[in-house]
Amino acid sequence: MNKKKFVIPMILSAAIIGGSFSGGAAYAIQPDDSGYPKIQKMDAKKSLKRDTNxxxxxxxxxxxxxxxxxxxxxxxxxxxxxxxxxxxxxxxxxxxxxxxxxxxxxxxxxxxxxxxxxxxxxxxxxxxxxxxxxxxxxxSNDIAETDLNTKAKITADQAIEKAKEIVSAPKDLDYEPTQELVVYPFNGENYVTYKVNVNFLGEHPGNWDVFIDARTGDVVDMYNELMHVDGDDYKPMKGVGTGVLGEKRELHISKKKDPKLGNGMMFFLNDINHDHLGGITTYDFEKEFDSRTNPLPGKLFAKKNNSWNDDYDRAAVDAHYNSEKVYHYYLDKHGRNSLDDKGMEIKSTVHYGDGYNNAFWNGRQMTYGDGDGQFMISLSAGLDVAAHEMTHGVTTHTAGLKYRNESGALNEAFSDIFGALVNEDSWEIGEDIMAPEAKASGRTALRSMSNPNKFPVNAAYTPYGNGSGVYPKHMDEFYHLPLNLDNGGVHVNSSIINHAAYLTGEQIGKDKLGQIYYRALTVYLTPDSNFSDARQALIQSAIDIYGENSTEAQATENGLNQVGILQ
Structure with a gap:
């Protein structure tokens, strides 16, 4: 009898895998080629022309x-x-x-x-x-020299309403939409647009950036940036819990008097133990998709004792524990105080949806599904998954890499790379969240940095690559995907950068690799950086830290050379 072969479903947003897998059906977080929103100024099935920048x-x-x-x-x-x-x-x-x-x-x-x-x-x-x-x-020299009329003809409110309509946003939103007037070089033309952000939850959550022509009201472009894979009354203390895979965890939690218990204590997954940090908090979404009844982040996990060993607690225990581990990695290794380097609260929500095979960063916090038990288990079980999603937060507050094409692939790659750096055990991504049935079929992880060719991509992507149908590890295997497939290849082509990092890391070790890649992300990269820009940024970062012609600089260059990123 043939074993079921698990492949990654449609990768269409910035979650850990970009889509979810449930009972054999792929659920896209943003519309695929059969349901991509209609955009007046572009054909979503075609690749973009080079922008003027x-x-x-x-x-x-x-x-x-x-x-x-x-x-x-x-x-x-x-x-x-x-x-x-x-x-x-x-x-x-x-x-x-x-x-x-x-x-x-x-x-x-x-x-x-x-x-x-x-x-x-x-x-x-x-x-x-x-x-x-x-x-x-x-x-952009083109924009600098062009006589561009930048006066808007429609209002910001009109642009917001148009954006909400085009992304099918629910009536009740978790966050008020934001807007900013920007000049947007896109597909060979320069537009004056309102950049509208619409953020919402549901079975198909979204963190959409929609660019509305400020003169005509047309939708110029849009993409989903959902990046997937208080108080003095609280007193800090320690608790214990059991994680998804049975590990015993020591947790930093807090306690608070509860008048309903006759001034007895309630205990919360609310870590207020760290100076100059807004806290590490973990919430329950109660297996819901609809935020109208349970607004994000959900309900703060609370118990009448400080022992978190019930089966329902396990996903929360891992999310809470892993968030603190990632926080300490960035603080101890890079001197970074939380995702924004200003001590922002680190929020995690677990039990999102029913059988939801994904985790995501929505621009504000991490959210984890429980998996369907066939392809995945609770995604909060993976330390590398937590590091992946939290690194999206670091990227949001530093380079701001645009979530499409090569810049989006860099965005995903840096999240994978730091996932592997925080979880020092391997160069695989997601090995701890794969369900037994997936492992039995050979799907032992989501992606491999040491051997990207190990795992297949979605069959829909195969015609856009070299025909092998596997994740690429060299520019010769690059997937020229249209925008409606994986935002132009953000989760697929990221494996080329991943492999370059692995090759470098094998020469100089993970600690030095982390220093180089962190510096490139936070000091040199900008929103539209491509693979060539990343090469320059990474080599220069190695030179800054370790010196010209150092072993580390040479190893960084060699890793990029070996994957075909040569200039």
């Missing part, structure tokens, strides 16, 4: 400048070498940071008539003596 990476331009000289002035003086048109007119400072090496990084935002250009950011990097070492990012 062009990549910049220049080292040691030869002009010594001190960091008290404005970065914009420096770029203006070197505009010919950087091939940038009128940068002083169109750039403004977005953020300035000084890192642990004493380097200063000034992030500049391109604008047009005072309106930000989506994805167009340039970073000027100074060494500790104040000399410019590197300039990198993306800048």
């Amino acid at each position: 062009h990549s910049i990476f220049a080292k040691k331009l030869g002009v010594k400048k001190k960091k008290d000289v404005a970065a914009i002035n420096y770029v203006e003086k070197n505009k010919n070498l950087l091939k940038m048109k009128e940068p002083a007119k169109h750039l403004k400072v977005k953020k300035m940071e000084i890192d642990k090496f004493g380097m200063t990084h000034v992030r500049l935002q391109q604008t047009k008539n005072g309106i930000p250009v989506e994805g167009a950011e340039v970073i000027v990097h100074y060494d500790k003596e104040g000399t410019v070492q590197t300039v990198n990012g993306q800048y």
Whole structure:
């Protein structure tokens, strides 16, 4: 008798796998090729034309400048070498940071008539003596030179209503939609749009960015950024619990007097033990999809004792425990205080939906399904899954990698890579969340960084690759997917970067690999960075930390060379 062969379902959003698997049916988190929303300005089944933003990476331009000289002035003086048109007119400072090496990084935002250009950011990097070492990012000369009418004809409220309609948002939303007027270079044209974010839950949750033409009201573009795979009365204490796979966990929790118990104590999965952190909290969604009856994040897990050993508690125990492990990884290894580096509360919700085979970052928190018991078990069981989703949060607050095509593949790759760095046991992603039936069929993990070809992709993706039908480990195997399949390949092509990281890590170890990749993500990458930009960023990061021609810099370059990312 043939064993059932499990393959990853349609990967269509930024969850750990991008879709879910239940009883043999694939449930897409954003519409697939048979149900992609109608967009007036594009054909979702076609690949995008190259946007007008062009990549910049220049080292040691030869002009010594001190960091008290404005970065914009420096770029203006070197505009010919950087091939940038009128940068002083169109750039403004977005953020300035000084890192642990004493380097200063000034992030500049391109604008047009005072309106930000989506994805167009340039970073000027100074060494500790104040000399410019590197300039990198993306800048659109086309927009700089074009006489673009940036006056809106429709209102922000009209744009929001249009966005809610196009994504079929429920009437009651968990978060108020946000909007910003931006210049949007897309598919060979430049638009003035309202960038509207619509975030909601349900069986098909969404964290949609919708770009509405500010003059016509048409939908120019849209993509789902759902990134998938208080109080003085609380007193900190410790508790114990049992995880999904039977591990005994020591937990940081809290207690609080409850008048309903005659001032007896209630205990909560609410960790307030860490200084300068808003807390680590774990919530119950009670197997619901509908947030109208149980708004996200759900109900804070509470008990009358500090022992969390019931079967229903297990998913929450792992989510709570793993969140703290990931928090400590970023704090201890990189000096990062939570996902935003400002101590934001780390929220997790478990028991999302019924048999839901996915986990996701919705731009604000982590959410975990329980799995269907055939393909997956509770996804919170995976430390690497927690690290994957929380790294999406780090990316949101740093590089902001756009969730489509190569930038989206980088977004997914960095989450996978840090998943493997936090969970030091292997180079596999998701090995602890696979159900027995999936393992018996040979599906022992979601993805493999050491051997991406080990696992098949969805059959719908095969015609867009080299015909092998497996995850790629080299640019020769790159999948040229249209937008309606995996947002242009974010979960599939990410395995090329994953493999490069593995090859480097095998040479220099996971600790040094983490330092290099963290620096690239937080210091050099920008929203529209592609694989070529990542090569430059990673090599430069290795040089910053370990020196020119160091073993670490050479290993970083060698890993990228071996997967065909050569320039």
